[in-house]
Amino acid sequence: MNGEFLRIDEVGMRFGGLRALDGVSFDVERGTVLGLIGPNGSGKTTLMNVISGVYKPSAGSVRFKGTAIASLPSYEVCNIGIARTFQIVRPFANLTVLENVAVGSMFGRDRKPTHEAFERAEALLETVGLARVARRPASDLTIPDRKRLEVAKALALDPEVLLLDEVMAGLNATEVDEALELLRAVNARGVTLIVVEHLMKAIMAISRTIVVLVEGRKIAEGSPAEIAASPQVIEAYLGARFAQRQRQ
């Protein structure tokens, strides 16, 4: 029996009078790619923050391999194998790109001695396409490269689950294809992915299952084909995005 891997159960999150999340439940299968979509302010980042232990939910539970993790601090969530990227990228600006990644390997759950951490960081930079800027300060990086650095930093923690919050935002079409290739390679190594993204083409291409949030509630869950054809999703999200594109 495989057993439950990651379960989000009736999660609610309030900020004062605002319900950012309300009764959100879904299961994440081991090894899958789950896409999380929804309009601005629908609670996607908040849910990432709850799963990664940045926020303690006001209601409900998160279970990872049978352990309740909703009350754990984020470093412990990271130690049990769940890493994340941030929508607002924030590298250590004064460290080199290589050092930024090596720090993850030195302090992640599988703490490595310095020289091994640097070797692993070199390999990860190769994987994400940043080997060419490894010795530059992180502050020199362009936005697409900062996104790549975020992914490399998270991978340095050697996670079982990786939460990716808009890592493809601001990338051009070629860069999006490269990012998708990278995420597929990471997933093929057995890392379960939860991907938040507004780029429909990308999320549809990479996800096995998609969960749709609107105003903090889950309004749909299904395969990319089911989601793309769902009248409710089109009405609440996809239709509006399509109409917006038509106007541009």
Ligand SMILES: Nc1ncnc2c1ncn2[C@@H]1O[C@H](COP(=O)(O)OP(=O)(O)OP(=O)(O)O)[C@@H](O)[C@H]1O
């Ligand atoms: N720390 C906070 N304090 C107060 N309100 C918050 C906080 N974090 C998020 N919110 C509010 O919760 C709601 C959900 O925000 P969230 O950032 O999760 O949305 P999102 O789906 O990630 O949006 P986007 O697509 O724009 O990134 C919004 O109304 C937001 O203003």
Ligand SMILES: [Mg+2]
């Ligand atoms: Mg967000």
